[in-house]
Amino acid sequence: MRIVLLCPAERGATAVERLGQGLRGFGHEVDVLALRGDQARARIATVADRALAKRGFVTPLAPALPTVAALLARSYEVAHAFSIPEAQAALMWRRLRGGRVVFTCVEPVERARLADRRLRLRLTRGAYEDSDVVTAASPQAQAALGRWLALDAPVIELGDASSYERLYRTLAS
Amino acid sequence: MQESIAVSVVVASHARPLRLRWLLNALEEQTLDPSLWQVFVVHDYEGAVAQRVVKSHPLYEAGRLHEIAIAPGTGSPARQRNLGWGEAAGELIAFVDDDCRPGSGWLSELLEVSAGEPGAIVQGATRPDPLESDILAAPHVRTMLIDPVGPYAQTCNILYPRAVLDRLDGFDETATTGEDVDLWLRARALGVGIVPAPKAVVNHAVESFSLPGILRQNLKWRHLAYLVKQHPELRASFPLGVFWDLEHFWTTVGLIGLLGARQSPWSLTLTAPYVARSVLRRGPGAGRRAAAVAEVPGQAVRQVAEVVGLMAGSVRHRTLVL
Numbered sequence: 229m230r231i232v233l234l235c236p237a238e239r240g241a242t243a244v245e246r247l248g249q250g251l252r253g254f255g256h257e258v259d260v261l262a263l264r265g266d267q268a269r270a271r272i273a274t275v276a277d278r279a280l281a282k283r284g285f286v287t288p289l290a291p292a293l294p295t296v297a298a299l300l301a302r303s304y305e306v307a308h309a310f311s312i313p314e315a316q317a318a319l320m321w322r323r324l325r326g327g328r329v330v331f332t333c334v335e336p337v338e339r340a341r342l343a344d345r346r347l348r349l350r351l352t353r354g355a356y357e358d359s360d361v362v363t364a365a366s367p368q369a370q371a372a373l374g375r376w377l378a379l380d381a382p383v384i385e386l387g388d389a390s391s392y393e394r395l396y397r398t399l400a401s
Numbered sequence: 402m403q404e405s406i407a408v409s410v411v412v413a414s415h416a417r418p419l420r421l422r423w424l425l426n427a428l429e430e431q432t433l434d435p436s437l438w439q440v441f442v443v444h445d446y447e448g449a450v451a452q453r454v455v456k457s458h459p460l461y462e463a464g465r466l467h468e469i470a471i472a473p474g475t476g477s478p479a480r481q482r483n484l485g486w487g488e489a490a491g492e493l494i495a496f497v498d499d500d501c502r503p504g505s506g507w508l509s510e511l512l513e514v515s516a517g518e519p520g521a522i523v524q525g526a527t528r529p530d531p532l533e534s535d536i537l538a539a540p541h542v543r544t545m546l547i548d549p550v551g552p553y554a555q556t557c558n559i560l561y562p563r564a565v566l567d568r569l570d571g572f573d574e575t576a577t578t579g580e581d582v583d584l585w586l587r588a589r590a591l592g593v594g595i596v597p598a599p600k601a602v603v604n605h606a607v608e609s610f611s612l613p614g615i616l617r618q619n620l621k622w623r624h625l626a627y628l629v630k631q632h633p634e635l636r637a638s639f640p641l642g643v644f645w646d647l648e649h650f651w652t653t654v655g656l657i658g659l660l661g662a663r664q665s666p667w668s669l670t671l672t673a674p675y676v677a678r679s680v681l682r683r684g685p686g687a688g689r690r691a692a693a694v695a696e697v698p699g700q701a702v703r704q705v706a707e708v709v710g711l712m713a714g715s716v717r718h719r720t721l722v723l
Contacts, residue, residue, distance in 0.1 A: 284538030378453045
């Protein structure tokens with residue numbers, strides 16, 4: 229299978245890299261995309277996001293398009309996101325190209341950050357409700373998903389490549 | 402257990418299951434002794450949503466949350482609240498909306514004030530949710546700010562003695578909007594008083610809409626004419642006894658100015674008060690004024706749509722309210 233892991237810029241990036249290595253061990257083609265590391269894109273994104281932030285929008289919104297472009301550049305079967313912006317990009321990719329989207333909640337969601345900015349709630353709900361599968365990276369993340377989003381997500385730790393490998397195969401079949 | 406229930410919380414919910422979940426979480430955190438209160442949620446969600454949002458909640462599992470499910474599309478705020486308080490065990494009924502987040506002391510504060518004023522309606526304080534205050538930067542926002550006692554007794558945060566609801570036969574189910582105002586005005590006509598509970602705080606959602614979205618959201622206000630027909634005493638607070646508020650008055654004046662511009666360009670001066678008020682809408686400061694100026698066209702469309710909607714409602718209900 230051709231799999232892309234959309235690596236977040238924040239905590240969890242190292243674990244996602246290790247997941248990629250583990251999945252390669254099963255013979256899959258795995259790309260780990262960390263687009264926010266691109267400096268040129270980061271500068272454009274910062275300018276746009278500053279303007280959006282003044283009007284109360286959640287940021288970053290701007291990196292979504294470069295991520296979608298990168299996803300469309302190759303023919304992946306599964307896109308696995310670990311944060312809301314990457315999940316939104318993956319869902320956009322799925323609408324354009326097909327494929328499956330897995331979204332893993334890494335950090336426990338907090339009420340204070342679910343509806344604090346314009347579009348935050350819509351994007352959050354979209355990521356959790358429209359993805360093909362949602363998993364939680366820890367029991368704490370699972371409990372928070374249950375409490376604040378009324379979602380029942382299985383716990384699969386980030387390093388558990390074999391469980392994710394089985395999950396991808398189930399989705400692809 | 403039923404005999405010890407002092408207050409029943411009644412919530413009418415429609416099209417906001419996630420907000421309802423957050424409300425239930427806030428109710429779970431109430432400091433009031435759990436044996437003294439219960440919750441009734443009256444909703445029209447499909448089974449899977451109800452299971453996920455309501456029946457999986459710890460309050461439901463503890464037997465303190467009761468749900469009344471009605472067929473989708475058959476509800477209204479009035480009907481759903483009537484169904485709720487009709488089943489409730491408490492002699493006091495606290496109403497809160499599904500897009501609200503009560504503070505942890507909400508119920509105990511309402512009860513404390515009620516105990517000092519038996520038989521009175523108790524209105525708490527409602528404010529835009531501080532967790533969502535950044536959204537106030539949006540041009541079209543829906544939220545609530547009530548410093549009790551306000552004139553409208555909205556059901557986002559209010560407590561009624563059951564005896565009062567019984568005397569009034571509950572909410573008027575023929576009212577499309579303003580059913581909470583109607584309930585309060587009928588209670589007032591019977592001599593029932595209303596007292597403030599400023600420490601009983603409810604945080605109201607702050608939601609932003611696109612221009613088409615806010616126009617759709619505000620369509621229901623055209624039925625305010627029905628409320629005014631039932632309660633003509635409301636006109637005492639209306640500018641010229643006709644306009645719901647000053648915004649509508651100046652919008653109408655501005656609209657007349659625009660329409661008259663074909664006959665005489667001087668009539669455009671009638672738009673000046675509206676524009677001046679609009680520019681100051683966001684308060685002082687160059688940045689805020691610039692934002693307000695940029696928003697004038699959208700705000701004008703929204704206000705004109707409200708006035709036109711009320712015109713249509715006036716025709717339907719045969720009483721002039723703009």
